[in-house]
């Protein structure tokens with residue numbers, strides 16, 4: 001009898017899993033359930049849509065025909081609300097129910113709102129969907145002034161979008177720099193200059209106390225310093241709340257996201273998780289990890305999809321990827337490779353003003369961040385993938401302007 005596969009989410013993780021399952025199991029019955037009205041689109045490029053560099057149709061990746069051709073049943077505007085792991089059934093908001101033999105949860109996250117007075121009035125935007133991008137573009141074009149909160153990889157997108165559309169934009173940050181987790185103040189200063197050229201002023205040591213409104217629309221942001229920032233629009237990017245509320249009462253183990261092993265299996269047999277929602281066992285870091293990137297979600301979706309079709313556990317594939325994330329809003333690049341969460345970090349600012357950080361965990365290099373020249377990202381990525389022990393090696397070799405290719409050979413030698 002044909003196997004029943006159910007996938008929650010038609011983002012890059014869920015959609016990739018569906019096509020991988022179809023490749024490996026031509027007879028299986030596959031249902032993809034998404035609460036969005038759009039089929040898979042390029043979420044990374046939503047920032048280009050909001051900036052005005054791309055049109056909506058440029059982002060669309062799969063249409064109904066794609067799913068028809070691959071014999072995949074896809075349900076849009078359908079929210080999964082309940083799972084019964086014993087009877088192997090998924091229940092949705094509209095009363096529809098689906099049985100599964102194997103299920104994948106690829107439901108990602110939803111942006112958190114700022115928990116301050118008036119934190120969710122009109123004009124305050126979070127950013128995750130293609131519809132958010134269109135709303136933000138319109139608001140940015142109409143705004144004379146704006147504030148952005150969230151000194152991370154999504155916050156900077158919002159700041160650039162509001163600044164490039166001409167709003168006088170203040171980018172408020174709790175600490176003394178942009179992306180405290182990833183770079184030092186020296187690295188941040190390069191980014192701050194780039195932001196200033198796009199009309200964005202960074203304001204440090206500032207938090208939001210509340211927003212003021214007129215006719216239920218934001219007009220001002222009041223900082224913890226007491227300073228008042230006029231704003232017709234505000235962008236908030238303070239992290240995600242992961243979409244797993246439908247698992248309440250099940251035996252699927254939850255941490256921040258859904259806990260999985262390196263094969264993307266959850267604690268309940270035949271239920272898998274992949275993409276932003278998966279808090280997986282990382283074989284490179286040798287600990288639990290969670291990524292928030294397109295490449296990682298795609299690869300996890302592919303691995304989970306293939307593993308769901310395997311007859312025996314011996315054939316399961318491990319997820320192992322040195323992730324990359326890049327930002328190209330400026331006339332220089334920002335690129336992160338691997339993980340920024342380690343126990344030790346070393347930094348260097350080069351004569352021409354470029355910046356690099358290398359991150360170690362238990363003497364293993366696990367990540368690197370580049371601001372400016374990213375030409376060494378490739379070799380660093382390969383070195384990290386070797387999981388080398390640097391306790392007896394000179395860590396500064398990884399900060400050399402040009403990392404010696406002989407080092408990689410040395411590390412790869414059996």
Ligand SMILES: Cc1cc2nc3c(=O)[nH]c(=O)nc-3n(C[C@H](O)[C@H](O)[C@H](O)COP(=O)(O)OP(=O)(O)OC[C@H]3O[C@@H](n4cnc5c(N)ncnc54)[C@H](O)[C@@H]3O)c2cc1C
Pocket residue numbers: 008009010011012013014033034035036043044045046047078079080081106107108109127128129154157243246274275276277291292293294295297324325326327
């Ligand atoms: C503006 C922006 C810029 C980004 N830039 C970059 C970048 O430069 N580089 C990079 O690598 N990554 C970037 N990312 C992150 C990247 O897009 C995500 O990591 C990736 O898309 C995650 O894919 P996913 O499939 O795990 O989750 P998602 O794409 O979030 O898909 C999950 C899907 O599940 C649906 N869903 C949730 N709950 C339910 C439910 N109960 N029932 C049915 N459906 C449900 C959601 O609506 C969603 O459609 C960016 C993200 C954004 C928003």
